[in-house]
Amino acid sequence: MNRRSHVALAAAIAASLTLGLGACSSSNSGGGGDQAGVTTxxxxxxxxxxxKGGTLTILSNQDFDQLDPARNWTMPVMDVGVxxxxxxxxxxxxxPGADGLKLEADLATDLGTPSDNARTWTFHLKDGLKYEDGTPIVADDIKYNVERSFSPELPGGPDYAVRYLNAPAGYQGPLGGQRLGPEAIEVPDAKTIVFHLKRPVAEFGYTVSLPTFSPVPKAKETGANYSNHPVSSGPYKIESYDRGKRMVLVRNTEWDAATDPVRKAYPDRIVVDQTLKxxxxxxxxxxxxxDDKNAVSYVDLTPAKISEVLTxxxxxxxxxxxxxxxTTMLEMNTTKAPFDNAQVRRAMQYAVDKESFTAAMGGPAFNEIATTYLPPALTSGAPVDHFMIKPAGDPDKAKQLLADAGFPNGFDTELVTSTGGKQQAEALQAALKRAxxxxxxxxxxxxAVNSIVGDKDKQPGLTQLGWCPDYPSAATFLxxxxxxxxxxxxxxxGNMTRFNDPGVNAELDRIAAMDDLQKANAAWLDLDARIxxxxxxxxxxxxxxxxxxxxNIAGAFGSPIWSGQIDYAVIGLKSVK
Structure with missing residues (x-):
């Protein structure tokens, strides 16, 4: 569920984008006080x-879509994996807050060394890194997982490597035996990895925080089944995993806390119950x-329970x-009629009642009406209102635009959503009917949502989805x-609307090549308006x-990096009996 580029940006990203992203967090992240009736x-x-010790329980109503690090690109599953x-x-x-936006070395000894105008990045691994079975983690294991992200057999993961690396056209990943050559990734020794990029990427040190850049030992490759038991390089390993029911994590005794400045691994055991409804x-x-005193919720508080909690x-x-x-969005399949007509799509901007949708999402205490694609976190903290449409919508204007597009009597379409999104979908349904x-x-x-929407033959006209930046940068969004x-x-x-505009594509490339942060930020805002x-x-x-x-939970806060989800790196119990 996140993404951007260049050498002069490197030093500025931490400062400028931290300001913008107090970024994935709220305006009072980590600051205490009261906001919209909710106290931090x-x-x-x-x-x-x-x-230290005890068992933490995570209560959920769903399985993880992917724990394979080459395919893990949804929140909050990335939080669990990484x-x-x-x-x-x-x-x-x-x-919490701005401190949570600070980048630290993890497997690497530092944040990477750029050269060749940030087209080449070199990382060195720390000493003493091991997998759960005691075998050493080597640089080629990271290269191997990066290569896996090119594999058509392993779809759905972050595609930064595909976008950035100087890989041969048509490269299909390592499952068929083909490895990338030194023109893309060099591994001169067991502790050094060098990435060669197609263009300068000043923020590549941020990019390698994504699960694509974690190690996978080739000897443990199981293809599409790797998600069932990824080999641990972190503080916990999978003891058992009954998909859709229960996952139990126990300590990875080969993990060395001395090499890890971030993860504290307080609980002895973590149980994920996925059976709740x-x-x-x-x-x-x-x-x-x-035991529920030692539990946390994996999923958002349901709107029906909000008043009970706040009172x-x-x-x-x-x-x-x-x-x-x-940004939560109503996404249109631009390859499917009538949404292949831009006038129809523009009519939808006026047809939607965002007030009723906000109410279905829990009300203004938990939502702000969105008026453009880029969230305020990526527009210097201030929201941008592009169309200036009143929050309740303008069905008369929508009807006029539809008539101009050749649909004076409206049209029929299908919306697919998850079971938990039915109430919100019904709010959209009622609003659109007015037009x-x-x-x-x-x-x-x-x-199942992504597998349906990601298949052109199955995808309906409408889907209720959204996007989060992978790290504080507008280039991880548009x-x-x-x-x-x-x-x-x-x-x-990612591009679930299947939108393909050659002019927009060219502008994406132009902005990506900029080396002036302020000009790039202004260009992203202009492109947001164009889209x-x-x-x-x-x-x-x-x-x-x-x-x-x-x-009995301690160390819990909403992380600005993990889209407001609890940061599992430092959570645990207040006391252990």
Whole structure:
């Protein structure tokens, strides 16, 4: 669920983008105080510093879509993978607010050394790095996983390597035995890896914080089944995993805390219960009985339970609600009629009632109405209102635009959403009906949404999705969701609208090559406006992430990097009996 570029940007990214991204976090991240009726605690951390030991329970209603690091590109699954199971060359500090945007060395000894005008990046691995079975982690293991990200058999993961590396055209990954040559990645010894890029990328030290740049031992390759048991380089390893039901993590005794400045691994054991339904997670955490005192929610607090939480001071004190820095959108399949007509798509901007959608998402305490694609985190903290449409929409204007486009009587279409998104989908359905757009809602399991929308033959006209920056940079946003050259018929991920505008594609390249940060930021804003005019999607809300935790939880906060999700690197229990 995130992405951008150049040498003069390197020093400025930490300062300028930290300001912008207080980035994926909210304006009061880590600052204490009260915002929209939700209280954060002191420094933004609930429960103080954890003790060592005990069992942490994560309550969920869904399986992880992918734990394979070459394919892990959704939140909060990246949080689980990168913080608990595998390490990357660099990573982000585990802290609320602006401190959480600071990059640190992880497997690497430093943040990387650029050369050749940031077209070449060199990293050296630390001493003493091992997998869960005690075998050493070597540089070629990182190269191998980067190569895996090119494999059509392993779709859906971050595609930065494909975009940035100087790889041969048509490279298909290592599963067929083909490895990348030194023109793309060099491994001169077991502890050195050198990346050669197509163009300057000043922020490549940030890019290698993604799971693509974690190690996978070739000897343990299982292809599409690797997600069931990725070999751990992190503080925990999988003891058991019954998909869709339960995953149990235990300590990886080969992980050396002395090499890891970020992950604290407080609990002895982590149990992920994926069997809960409906409001069951909230009910259990509100009641706060028995082992649920040691539990946290993996999924957002359901709207039906929000008032119950906010009116109970004790429960409210256990609520985390930080901005996810993401934009939730109604995305249109621009290859499917009538959404292949830009006038129809523009009509949808006026047809949607964002007030009713916000109410269905939990109300203004947990959402801000979105008025452009880039969230405020990536527009210097100030929202941009492109069309100046009133929040409740303008169905008369929508009807006029539809009539001008040749649809005076509206049209019928289908919207696919996850089972948890039905209430929000119904709010969209009711609003669109005012303009003559009749929507049939299809709900599917959350893990199935991307596979349906990513398949051109199965994708309907509408989908309720969104995008989060992978790290604090506008280049991790617009290029990922609107570069038409990366659209795939199957296994599509990112550009789910299938929008392909040659002029936009050219502008993406032009901005990526800029070496002046201020000019690049201005250009991203201009491009955002240009794409809004083409309207491949309707921005709906900029959402906070409301998560409940049990009363014995410590070290819990919404991370600015993990889209407001709890940072699993430093969470644990207040006390262990």
């Amino acid at each position: 605690q002191g420094n933004g951390i609930i429960g103080g510093t954890p003790v 913080r608990m199971l595998y390490r990357t060359l660099t990573t982000f500090k585990a802290a 409906g409001t069951g997670i909230a009910d259990r955490l509100i009641a706060d009985q028995g 109970n001071p004790e429960v409210k004190s256990r609520l985390i609600s930080e901005s996810g820095g993401c 003559g757009v009749n929507v049939t809602i299809t709900t599917v399991d959350p893990t 290029p990922m969701i609107y570069d038409g050259r990366l659209v795939k018929d199957k296994g599509n991920n 809004m005019d083409a309207s491949p999607a309707v921005p709906l809300v900029w959402q906070k992430k409301p998560l409940l935790v049990g009363s």
